[in-house]
Amino acid sequence: MSGKKWLFMFALTVFSVLLLCAGFSILVDPFGVFGDPLFDWYSYNETNNPRTAKLAYLEKHHGEYDSYVIGSSSAASLDPNELNAYTGARFYNLFVYGCDTKDYCDFASYILGHYEVKNLILNIGINEANTYDEGEDSYTGRMHARATDRSELFFYLSYALANPRYAVEKLISRAKDTDVPQVFDVFDAPTGTYDKRLRDVEQIGDLKRYEAAHGADFAVSPETAGLPYIEECAASVAMIRDLCREKGVNLTVIASPVYIAQWEAYDEGTLSAYKTALANETDYYDFSLTPISYDSRYFYDATHFRNAVGSMILAEIFGNDEVWRPEPFGTLVTAQNCAGYLDSLFQSPPVPEESDHTASLPVLMYHHFAENPENDMTISPEVFREQIKALADAGYRAVDTADLIAYVRRGIELPEKPVLITMDDGYLSNYEIAWGILEEYGMKATIFPIGSTFGNREFYKDTEYPIKPHFDFDEAREMLASGVIDIQSHTYDMHAWPPFEEDNPGARSDMLPLDGESEEAYAAAVRSDLETYDAIRKREFGEDFRALAYPSGLFTDYTEILVHGAGIEVTFSTEAGKNTLVKGLAQTLYALRRYTVTNDTTPDELLGWLEP
Amino acid sequence: MQKLYDILNENWPDIDFEKEEKLIDDGVLTSLDIVMLVGELNDAFDIEITADELLPENFNSASAIEALVKRLTAE
């Protein structure tokens, strides 16, 4: 082969290898720029680069939406589904983490210029005044070329020739993908919000435990540099306001809740200047410093408020009293009232009393009762009577799960000394012995019967194995009618007794996944069990379940996601300890701890546990 | 001259000095060999071979070395 021919072959080889790499990057499309032909996995693409991938997503899907939320990551907690319910519009949350107000302008101009937009919600926190036009040029931080005046051809070319590692990593992540969000797919593509399902089931009631787990995320160092870009922020807001006016778009501006450490990182003067500058451009709902700012449980970390708080914000704006908010909460700030508002805010900040929005709730757990108990897990009627009497005499008032839900959702106060009495498995002894004693002392209890053994008197299900008798549906109805007993779930058939289940190797004794069970199979099994039992309860007692006690107290984060996703609002473990319920935070009802009461538990011991 | 060939053969018995024409170019004699050879030649013929003389033309074959030695003894 001649030298010239070889050189030609060489050039061709280099070119074709580059083409192959580009083809690979285009097909796998880790940034969603080319429409993600193979995977359509925008929750991944958006995690990689939300500025680019969200716009790429909207290019395909904007017909499904007519309203948008713009903001940076703190806006993630404004739920489009709730917005749609309040306004009847079809919202998409176009927040992007790490945004500055220049990005907001780019987005606003683009969507107002190219899509149908009826409503625009602009969310502004404090961080927006810290940066401006950072001009990120990396693959992970670049804005989509369409929203800027940079060359589109160059944009697509550079993403085609991106480091192939991005595409490789997407393939690797694909193999590791689970239903539960992981670090590489934190978005929920259809709504544009974060997929916070994991953090929305963590146990946050216990403040000490929460701070131990996440304390580092709440530490903020003082910003000696102040807020350098207040003018640019105000100008951007003005620009968006004018654009909305021009296009007849309904604009709502929200100043998001700020965690106290972040608020105090700036001096009053700076904050006032910022708030006033914004007020001079547009009215806005100011949620920055409210009673919840002082409690880290309302936040995921120092700069992001929880989804639950997002619900509170929307409830305040749209006047929904079914959702608890603290007093005071959001104020509609205008150019006229701004000065006065800021004055009173700084002079008397809304520091809450802990007891205003929290309550301590002890839960007791019983199982079986009998005249002559064979072990200490079975309580004799005399001992039970002593225990209940002691509670009543000490002033404890029994509550049920509906009361708990009313507390966290609508802020309806619980009794001063609440106690929740529970009984697991649904034994006949509850009906025969416990019910009467409870009624005598004016107490209530919630029983968690197992669905598949409902009414089993002698034998376990349809076997010949003997079991302790369980009450049946009629007896349950009697107890319900009296108002003393509530019936909730202990699962339909996920608390089986394997030694009695020889024919059924897949019998579950608890709600944990079986060995080697795939995520899909597990989710299907849990959903099916919940649906089955719900149908039975509806048929027998008229309503779905609202609470569930985990068999043997065992569960995983994913179990919680599935259970609460199916509509259960309260769950119980078997971990000993007290619980703290927080108004507005429904997840403080998750995995409630319970004290195991035995036949040896003396009334003094019992009261000792319950002591605040 | 015989003295030269004695020196060459005694110190490097494995090299065929009659035939080799590229002692330097082919690396048959290493730099150490050259230095040793120069030392021997200086000593035996009472001449002074300097670094300037260290050119391949002067050392590539036994006859070249002979010529060099003859020239220097003449000076």
Add this chain to the structure above:
Amino acid sequence: MSISGAGFLLFLTAAALLYYLVPKAYRRFVLLAAGIIFYLSFSPAAGLCLLFTACFTFGSALLLGRLHRLEKSALDGGDADRKAVKARFRTRRKRLLAALLTVNFATLAVFKYLDPWLAELNDLFGLSFRPLNLLLPLGISFYIFQTSGYLIDCFRGRVEPERNFFKYALFVSYFPQMIQGPINRYQSLAPQLYEGSDFDADKIRLGIELLLWGMLKKVFLADPLADAVKEIYANYTAYSGFSVFLGAALYCIQLYADFSGGVDVVRGASQIFGIEMAENFKRPYFSRTLDEFWRRWHISLGEWMKDYLFYPMALSGAMGKLGKAARKRFGADFGKVAVPALCTLIVFLAVGVWQGPGLANIAYGLYNGLLMSFALLVDRRVRAFKTRLKIKDSSRAYRLFGVARTCFLVVIGRYFSRSASLYDALRMLWRTVRYFGEGLGEGNPFTAFGLDGGAWARVLFACAVLFAVSLLQEKGIRIRETLAKKPWYVQFVPLFIAVALLVVFVYLNTDYTAIAYVYESI
């Protein structure tokens, strides 16, 4: 610009295209411009140092040339005593050269050795000289030696000093040699640079192939070993003696792949411009003696030392007298090897110093020098010994023995050349001997320092390929030429594999942020 990076390749492509587009007479300006751009991209301040050396040595050579002309006219002027004239001028030339070389090497010393020596002084005497924190100009070790060689050649009258500064500047700043050498000779390099080359597709092809080969060595053999070697040398106390020895052996492989790979890239790049530079490595690990090793490893340095240090020193008057005295005192057999042995020792001390500051490097030079001097001194006895035992040098067994022995000695030498200090090197040696098997039972000694099974597999495969190629070359087969004669599909396969591997790998090292780090906090 790293030579295994995309930037360098793009730069090279642009320079080559421009070179051949421009008419032949102007091609050297393209090279000069490329050299300047390349050097400035590294550091503008260093560019000034290079400029200084270029100007200084340019002027120095002219001075030496002037002395030569004066001498010539003096001789022609009919002065009777030619020897006296010659001697007088020789002394003047010598003095001038000494001064010029001192300045040139002083430049090198300041950048390379001043800060470490200051640190040593501070440590030893508790002083507090502030280090100058000078950035080492790119390739200073090479271009100082290269220009010094040029000066010595002018001194000897072997080379006519260049009168055109731009031509000379090209010789000093020719960019391929800036990174890793080799140290070129004026006579062989300059004419090629100045004339400009015709477009010769075959030569360009050879150049590209050599460049690809060098990059492959670097990316797939040298770089993967870097972390593991670093780990062992830094934390040798945590590893068994076996692992330490293994680490030194891996360093030998890494260094060879890196250095020879780099030189291949550089020579290949130069061949693309039609300019040949001398080989710097000739499969050194096939050497049968340490002496042979140093003729196959870093050849241009060895040649430079030989022509400009070893010969002048060994053939100088002082050494001559020493040799005579040794013969008298110790007899002919010892006397004749005394001078070569001593000069060898000194040269290798110089090599050690050239490698870098620190006692460890000097120890390295001393180690090699002593071994080779010793070999020289006992050469007679060893030969007698071999004859008695009927061991033939050409026998397979003896050759293999030689190779194994040489490799072993080289590995031990590497304890010194890479460790942080002489003390560390000695402790590493001690560790190898005393704790050879320590901890060998627990854990895998091969993966203890950060090379997992997959990495080992790739490294061993790369070694095997390199070994096979080297073996073929050792037998005299010229790989690139042989490949050129095969049908096109046979040629295409290795080309495609090499290009694909390199493009992907060079690519994979461009800017990249893992998705886990993209997102700040959930």
